[in-house]
Amino acid sequence: MDAAHDLLDALGSCRRVLLTGPVQPDGDSLGACLALQRVLRTHAIDCDVTGAASYRYRGLPGIEGLVADDALEGYDGVVVLDGDRHRLPPGATRAFADARVRGIIDHHGSTKQDGYTHFWLAPDVGSTCEMLFHAFRVRDEVIDAEVAHCLYAGVVFDTGGFRYSNTRPSTHQLASDLLALGIDHAQICMDILMDRRMEGVRAAGRVLESAVVACDGRLMLGAVPLALQDELGLVDGDLEGLVESLLHIQGVEVSALGIELPDGQVKLSFRSRGRVDVASLARRLSAAGGGHAKAAGARVVDDLPSTRRRIIGLVTDLL
Incomplete structure (x- = not known):
């Protein structure tokens, strides 16, 4: 908790x-940003949140106040x-x-200490929102219904509605404590998931109809x-959860979803049942790739067919 206090x-x-x-x-990132913003403002700290939020997060308290990326200037403290x-x-x-002050609050084991003045990493915790919850409790910060809503949304997102293996007894205790503050569990789950x-x-x-099966059925x-995307008029948030559907x-054993981007990149999402560390897979595809052993992502400058061939080759070796 020293790193939390220092930051x-x-x-x-x-x-x-x-x-x-x-x-x-x-959901974990936005929930954490908005929860921390509300807590910092109780100490009269001038604090903004930036980010492009999909329609799934329209119910988060404070989401309407996000600052556009091209309007950011004059900050002496920035936290990722x-x-x-x-x-x-x-x-x-x-x-x-x-x-x-250049800080980070994260729970991804692939994150490295490079370029931060304050480094708060907890890879054994299920979500960034859970990290904040425990720090707020230790520091006796006020957790009102709005802060609770934001934290709960992040926990719900990163645990897949308490279905993933990062759900522990402490996760349910945290959820119980937040629910006691009067938040609407059913509505948050509906919005987020x-x-x-x-x-x-x-x-x-x-996508499911055209999915490619490889590695004797172990890779989808x-x-x-x-x-x-253009034909259907897709927007951010429309593809949320699709990579999990491929894994189910x-x-x-491993699922991959590649989304072609206008700038010539392919955005990749990976999921694993546990046999393959997909954070390692993501890093082998891109230096900026990473995440968790069972959920990771990367971006590569390539086309979809070539990217698919690379993934099949790497997963074949890992399996």
Whole structure:
């Protein structure tokens, strides 16, 4: 907990603080940013959150106040939550480089101490929001219903609704404590995990139908080319959970989803039942790749067919 105290105390000395996640932040990243923002503001700390949030997170308290990436300037403290500095949007990258206090709060074991003045990493904890919850309790911070909502959303997202192996007895105790503050468990789960646009449902059907099976049925690969995204009018959030659907097929040990991006990159998401460390797989594909042993991601400059061949070759070796 010393790293937590050092970072949170350092933020108290800052004139303006920026909290950010990686490009396309998920529920744990956004929940953590918004929860920490509310706590810092109780200490009269001027604090902004940046990020491009999908429609799934419209119910998070404070989400309407996100600052655009091209409007970031004048921060002497910047903290990256649930990611690392190598995956920040351009404006956040510049703000981080210019800051006096450059911190990170993360639970990914692949994250390295490079370029941070304050490094708070807890790979044995199930989510970044859980890290914050315990620190807030130790520091006797006020956890009101809005903070609880944000923290609970992050825990729900990263545990898959308490279905993943990072769900521990302490996770359920934390959830119980947050629920006691009056948050709406059912609505949060609906928003974060289950809500779907029809366009996303149609995309899932197309991707599952065209998925490639490899490694004797132990690897399932899905692809989302730009043409499909344009045809269906997909937006951020429509493909959430699709890589898990690929993994849920009987006999599959590893799933991969490749999303073609307009800039010539392919965004990759990986899931594993445990036999293959997909964080290691992601790092072998890209120096900036990483995550957890059972859930990881990367971005590569390549096309979808070539990327698929590389993944099949690597997973064949790992299996």
